[in-house]
Structure formats: structure tokens, C-alpha cells
Amino acid sequence: MSVRIGFVGCGGIANAHMQNLVKIDGAEMVAFSDIVEEKARKAADQYGGKAFADYRAMYDGVEMDAVYVCLPPFAHTDQEILAAQAGLALFVEKPLALTMDKAREIEAAIADAGVISCAAYHWRYHDTAKWAREALAGGTIGMVLGWWMGGLPGVAWWRVQDQSGGQILEQTTHIIDMARYLAGEVERVSAEMALRVMTDVENISVPDVGTVNLRFASGAIGNITNSCVPPGWKNGLVVIGDRKTVIFDQSNFELRTSAGAETRTFQPIAAHFRESEGFVNAVATGDASGILSDYSDGVKSLAVSIAANKSAQTGEPVMIADV
DSSP: OOEEEEEEOOSHHHHHHHHHHTTSTTEEEEEEEOSSHHHHHHHHHHHOSEEESOHHHHHHHSOOSEEEEOOOGGGOSSHHHHHHHTTOEEEEESSOOSSHHHHHHHHHHHHHHTOOEEEEOGGGGSHHHHHHHHHHTTSOOOEEEEEEEOOOOSSGGGGOHHHHOOHHHHTTHHHHHHHHHHHOOEEEEEEEEEOOSOTTSTTOOSOSEEEEEEEETTSOEEEEEEEOOSSOOOEEEEEEOSSOEEEEOSSEEEEEETTEEEEEEOOOOOHHHHHHHHHHHHHHHSOGGGOSOOHHHHHHHHHHHHHHHHHHHHTSOEEGGGO
């Protein structure tokens, strides 16, 4: 069957998803909405379908099976809720929301409607993530170390803490999600963040350096460090397991044991493509097993970022159960 798809938000990451969807059998993009209507028109001209400035008008005016919600953290209001109530499957870009209250409101609407959902944590779809899970399966994990050393994105809202949540919410969430994917749920976080270097950037209020200590429910411990000071450096994780260490990022994998080191470097199939392929197939068949993170699972990763921001603000450890 054809899966009829609409978009709420037609910016950069939405365009990446559109470029993948056009290659996926059964995916049909039929509607696009953006508050900058020209962006929606441009997408409609390229891929077919109708353009809207208002997502509510799109929901009312076009028959769809699913919707991609690709919005900045602060812009999530009722887009997902109305879509779920209309019976539409939801693909939601990270970060899922700016607050836990909003994320849980959306989560409840999805659960009440019983619609398929996908939280867009595309790192899970890389072969390196699969290899890491296979290498660590069945063993004890002692420590997870992660880092996101990126630059400063150019969009104005990103540098405003009350709009983006800072890098720990906006980008480092991928590293947090992978830590959860490999080591299980986080119980407690303790964070330090500061604005040290980028003070000359206009209207900046996000920290430009930060570090977060984690305690997992299993007893494992972790540390995730990030920076948005240009130039960017590298993103990845190290997992210390049962007499083995796994080191990986989006395209490189290394397994170290007493027997030596195994490395794999490759040009991966785009993880974003696999993510959308799994979502489209789930909507078409009702089998959601190809979705590696549904909305509720994504909320758990969001909670770690929000707890880290709270810890940095208060100077105190934060239990995940308290956010």
C-alpha cells in the first residue's frame, strides 16, 4: 500500500528526510506545512502534493496516513497531539520537546490514540551501533564515555537556552540515547556547564562547554562531555564492558580485547534512510519491529538531557524519576 505522508516543518532536517522518502517504495509525500510558506511551496513543487502555512489546515485538507514533525524544541505545541487524534502515525525529530510536561502530554496522546510513532534517533540505525550491541551482549557494562564536540549551528534560536535547551538537549541527545541503548536506563545525573569562550556571539545564552556524570540502573557509570566551540572535533562513545572495550562513532568501530583489536571502517548506508524505511514499513504493515525508538522511548532520552540542565542550574544531582 502507499503511505501518504505530510510534513510539519520543511527546514534542513525535513529536507534530508524528504530526500530519503522519495527513494522508499510505498512512500508518497502529499502535503507540506511551514510557517514560512515558501518552504512548503518549494517542497510541494519538488515532490508533489499541497503546500500550507498552517499544519491544522493541512490536517483538515489532505488525506494522510503519517506525518513527519520536524520542529525546533520550543515550537512543539499541539502538532503531534492533533495528528495522533486524527489517527496519523508520527515521526518526530529530536529533541522531542523543550520540557517534560510537553513531551508527556504528547506521549499520552499517542498512547490514547494507539498510533505508530518513531522518535528520530538515527544513530541506532548505524551498523556501528548494531556491532556495539552484539559485542557487548550478555556481558556486564562498567562504564560509558561519550562526547559531542561540534560547532555552533547558524540558526538564531539554537544559541538561546530557552528555545533550544542547549547542546545537551539539541545534539548531545544522540550520545545520551546511545548510552541508554547500550547500557540501559539512567537513574541519576550530575552536570556542570558554562559559557566560557563564545561570549562574543550575539544573543547567546547556551553553555558552550559541559560535562555530565551518569549513574545507570544497572550500577554502571558514565560521563558525557560536549562543546559547541568551533571548530567541531568528533562525536562518539567508548563502552567498557566485560574484559572488552568498544569504541565507535557513526562510521568507525573498534573492539579491543586481550586477544587484540578488531577495527571496521566503512561508508555506511545512511542511517536516516534506514530510519524512514523502518517507519514507512511499520505504517504500511502495522509491524513496528523495524522502529528502534518509539516516542515513549525517546522521552526517556529527553529526560536525561533535561535532568542534566537542571543539575547544572542547581548544582545538585538530579534523579531521573524526579523530572
